[in-house]
Every structure is written in C-alpha cells, then in structure tokens.
Amino acid sequence: MKTEPATFSWEDLVRDKRTKWDGVRNYQARNNMKAMKKGDHVLIYHSVTGKACVGIAEVVKEHYPEKTTDKGDWVLVDLAPVKKLKNPVTLDEIKTTPSLSEIKLIRQSRLSVMPLTKKEFDTIVKMGS
DNA sequence: GCCAACGTTGGC
DNA sequence: GCCAACGTTGGC
Numbered sequence: 001m002k003t004e005p006a007t008f009s010w011e012d013l014v015r016d017k018r019t020k021w022d023g024v025r026n027y028q029a030r031n032n033m034k035a036m037k038k039g040d041h042v043l044i045y046h047s048v049t050g051k052a053c054v055g056i057a058e059v060v061k062e063h064y065p066e067k068t069t070d071k072g073d074w075v076l077v078d079l080a081p082v083k084k085l086k087n088p089v090t091l092d093e094i095k096t097t098p099s100l101s102e103i104k105l106i107r108q109s110r111l112s113v114m115p116l117t118k119k120e121f122d123t124i125v126k127m128g129s
Numbered sequence: 130g131c132c133a134a135c136g137t138t139g140g141c
Numbered sequence: 142g143c144c145a146a147c148g149t150t151g152g153c
Contacts, residue, residue, distance in 0.1 A: 004139090026148080047139060091140080110138050110147060 001057075001079075002105075002112045005046045010054040013044070014081045022066055022076040029113035033077050038062045042079060043116065043124060045105065052088035053124055057081050085128030099123055 001021065003009065013019050024030055036042075040059045046052055061078035068074065094100050100123060104114035116124075 002139090051140075108147090109140075109145095112138085 001042050001114075002045045002047045004048050005050050006048070009046065010044050010081070010084065013055075013057060013079065014084070018060060018078060018080045020076050021079050024074065024076070024113060025070070025072075026112060029111055030073075030075055032111075032113040032115055033075055034063050035115070036063065036077055041082060041121070043121065046088075050088070051091040053085060053094075053128060054088045055081060055084045056125065085125070087128050089124050089128045093127060094124070097123065097127070 005011075008019070021033070024033060036059050038059050038061065042057045042059060043053050044055045044057055046054050057079040058081075059077050060080045063075040063077050066074040066076045091105075094103060095106060100106075100120055103116065103120055104111060108114065
C-alpha cells in the first residue's frame with residue numbers, strides 16, 4: 001500500500017499504533033482492499049518523497065464500509081505496524097531487481113493498493129533486512 | 130457507446 | 142515544474 005509520507009507516513013502509523021486506511025477512491029484499489037484478510041501482511045511504500053518500501057503492517061480489521069456522503073461503495077481497512085524494514089527498499093532497487101520486474105508498483109504506478117505475490121513480498125523483506 | 134477534455138498521481 | 146499514465150466526466 002502506498003502513502004505520501006507528507007500526508008501519512010510509516011512513522012505516523014507507528015506513533016498511532018493503528019490507523020484506518022480510508023479515502024481510497026479507485027475501484028481497483030478498493031477491490032484489492034476487499035481481498036485482504038485479517039492478519040495479512042502489507043508492505044508500506046512511501047511515494048513522492050522517499051520512494052521506498054519502509055515497513056510491514058498487518059490488517060487488524062478486514063474491509064468495512066466507509067461512511068461518507070460520497071456516492072459509491074467505498075471501504076477501508078484498519079492497519080497496525082508490525083516491523084520496520086532496517087533498510088528501506090528503494091524504487092531504484094526494485095526496478096533493478098529482475099525478480100521484481102513484474103511488480104504492480106512498476107507496471108501500474110498510479111495504483112495505491114496492489115497485490116504482491118508471496119515471492120515478491122519475501123524478496124522485498126529480505127532486501128530490507 | 131465513443132471520445133475529447135479535464136483532473137489526479139507520482140516519477141523525474 | 143513538467144509530463145506520462147490513467148481515471149472520470151460530459152457532450153454528442
């Protein structure tokens with residue numbers, strides 16, 4: 001999951017212990033959130049400033065409806081921090097790692113919530129520790 | 130249902 | 142600050 005650290009960062013998540021990941025207004029991203037299960041691990045990526053994966057979070061509450069006046073069927077999930085990556089894995093490193101060439105982060109850079117295969121997840125975690 | 134115009138995201 | 146890539150909106 002991507003976030004602009006200027007708006008909400010990994011450090012904010014650690015400080016708050018838990019956060020509601022709301023405000024997603026993209027159908028594909030929403031569908032990806034709906035596919036998440038409680039206990040799933042999530043890589044947090046800092047976009048714009050940072051451009052690196054910085055930590056692992058966990059889904060502590062599965063998707064539930066977002067109560068807004070916006071039309072449409074939007075959802076959110078609750079996340080809690082699990083572990084900070086010792087070394088942030090930069091976009092550059094991801095791009096130059098052959099086994100990560102199919103990653104959605106690169107293939108579809110504008111999507112804010114995207115699935116990772118277990119292999120991709122493990123690869124990034126390994127690079128970060 | 131098509132497509133032009135416009136808005137947003139995010140890398141550079 | 143620019144631009145590419147998309148998504149959305151609205152006229153026809």
